[in-house]
Amino acid sequence: MKQVLVIGANFAGASAALEVKRKLKKAVEVTVIDKQENSLYFPSLIWVPIGRREVSDCLIPRKPMFDKARINFIVDTALSIDPDKQEVVAEKGKYYYDQLVVATGPKLNRDIAPGVREHACYIGSVDGALDTRAKLEEFKKNPGPIVIGATQKASCMGAAYEFLYNVEKWLRQEKIRKQVDLYWITPEPYLGHFGIDGMPLGEWYLKRFNQIFNIKYRTSAAVKEVTKNAVILDTGEIIESRFKMLMVPFTGVDLIINSPKLETPQNYFLDVKPCYQHKKYSNVWGAGLAVDVPPPFEANQVPFGVPKTGYPSDATGKIVAHNVVMALQGKTNFKEKPWGRIPALCVMDAGKKEVILIGTSLFKPRVFAIMIPNVFYDFTKVFLEKYFIWKLRHGYSFLP
Ligand SMILES: Cc1cc2nc3c(=O)[nH]c(=O)nc-3n(C[C@H](O)[C@H](O)[C@H](O)COP(=O)(O)OP(=O)(O)OC[C@H]3O[C@@H](n4cnc5c(N)ncnc54)[C@H](O)[C@@H]3O)c2cc1C
Structure with a gap:
């Protein structure tokens, strides 16, 4: 049976794994490894310091959800990838794959300036x-x-x-x-x-x-x-x-730094095609924050990067799932959607107020874009929190 291995099980990785399994059912074995037992709903972390949420409100157990979907979930830390051997070395052992999805998110650079x-x-x-x-x-x-x-x-x-x-x-x-x-x-x-x-x-x-x-x-x-x-x-x-x-x-994680055959740019994010397939290794895919997205605007006097938010992370997980299914079926008509062409959908909380951002694409040119302030309460932010946590808990990755 074909083996699909997904490293990283948050927004992008969970969607990719669940969608591959949902589409191919018993025809594929899907294994997910993540160093953490629980999913973390990052958007609510802004409320932890001020006591509006506890950390436990932001954590969602992964195992029951993956068990229900008949996906192997292993808590392990991937250390390096050998794309020629189609093998991932992790702390607890080695994993072979036919198709690999890397959805490992970012590593922080807290040494950007002294202090x-x-x-x-x-x-x-x-x-x-x-x-x-x-x-x-x-x-x-x-x-x-x-x-x-x-x-x-x-x-x-x-x-x-x-x-x-x-x-x-x-x-x-x-x-x-x-x-x-x-x-x-x-x-x-x-x-x-x-x-x-x-x-x-x-x-x-x-x-x-x-x-x-x-x-x-x-x-x-x-x-x-x-x-x-x-x-x-x-x-x-x-x-x-x-x-x-x-x-x-943010930069790419140690796993990518320690996998030189992947030939990543200096920021250690994966260099992928618009279908999220690795540029050199056709059975390696990148999803979510782990992929390289060069800024579309002129270099600034003070440099900064593009936002890699939850909606495009989830969307790229789904695109990758579709394309992995295609690849396993020997097809090559892959779905393509460069990061910047994914719709912009985000809610910015402003302390029991909010601003809703909607655009036909993340990057310009956009056919339509609007920012809607809501000064009465952050209903949309709270609704999205409940919705995404419910979706993650039950593994309903097919929903928007
Ligand atoms: C404070 C904060 C607030 C945010 N608010 C919003 C918001 O309001 N709206 C929004 O859209 N986005 C928001 N974001 C961005 C959003 O969190 C990211 O877009 C999203 O988490 C990216 O998903 P991902 O799956 O690509 O990566 P991640 O969520 O970072 O997941 C990566 C996973 O890979 C695992 N992993 C990493 N390395 C390894 C390894 N070597 N072996 C095994 N597992 C590994 C990690 O444990 C993790 O589970 C926020 C981010 C932050 C930090």
Whole structure:
């Protein structure tokens, strides 16, 4: 029986594995390996530091869902891939494959500037979100200036914007807002660029938000150094801060770094065709954040990357599943959809308020794009959270 091996079982990998199995049923054996037992719903991590969610609310057990789908799920860490031998070496053993899907997400670069790792919080991991919560609790006792934002070369600015407005709301709830100077720093050339050259009215909305909530900001900002009490920018400006949270750049994971035959670019993201097939090895596929997506816009004075959010991650998992099925059936009419042509669908939380982003494609040119603010409550964000967690828990990958 043909063996499909999927490494990484979050948004992209779970969709790819479930869809291959759903389409080919008993004709294929699907094995998924992931170093974590549980799926992590990243979008809710922004609420952990301010106590609106617990980590347990963001974790979904994988084994029951994969068992039900008759997919082998193994908790293991893949160490290297030998695409000539069609073999993956992992901590617990070796895995052979006919078709391999790499959906391993990112590795963080918290050493992008001196002091970032030591002095700035990071909300994009379980440990990071809990550490941020502890630091905010400490901060409450002795409030002062705050810096939130993203460093040069970062690409997940959306989550940092969300955290900014959630912290602003939290400061008011805690009745310490007046004691806090709140700063936003970003490598983007203008507010709301998001790594996709903006959305209609995006910059205008964010400027108004910052004005209403009295948030000072610096665009085209690069971090030179972070110290215990300040963030120092490349321009020499010193922004005093008693609490800092910075999104940092992503690269490909160690597994890819340790698999030189895959000949990845310097950022260690997989170099794939528009059908997500590896450029050299036809039975290796990339899905989700693990694939390389060069920015479509001119290089900026301060570099930053494109956002690789949940919707395109899931969409590429499904495209890969379709194409793996084709390949196993000896067909080559693969589905193609470059990352930037996948629709833009995202909800940005703004602290019990939200902005909904809809576009016919992530990158320009777009036939249609709109940003819809909702100042009454973050209903859509909460609805999507419930929906995606339900979908992940039950393995309903065929749903949008
Ligand atoms: C704080 C935060 C908030 C976000 N909010 C939003 C949002 O509101 N909306 C949105 O659309 N997107 C959001 N995103 C982005 C979204 O989380 C990503 O797009 C999505 O997680 C990418 O899915 P993925 O499956 O490609 O990678 P990941 O979710 O990173 O999954 C990769 C998986 O691979 C596993 N893995 C890695 N290496 C190995 C190995 N060597 N061996 C075995 N397993 C391995 C990991 O354990 C993990 O389970 C947010 C991200 C962050 C950090």
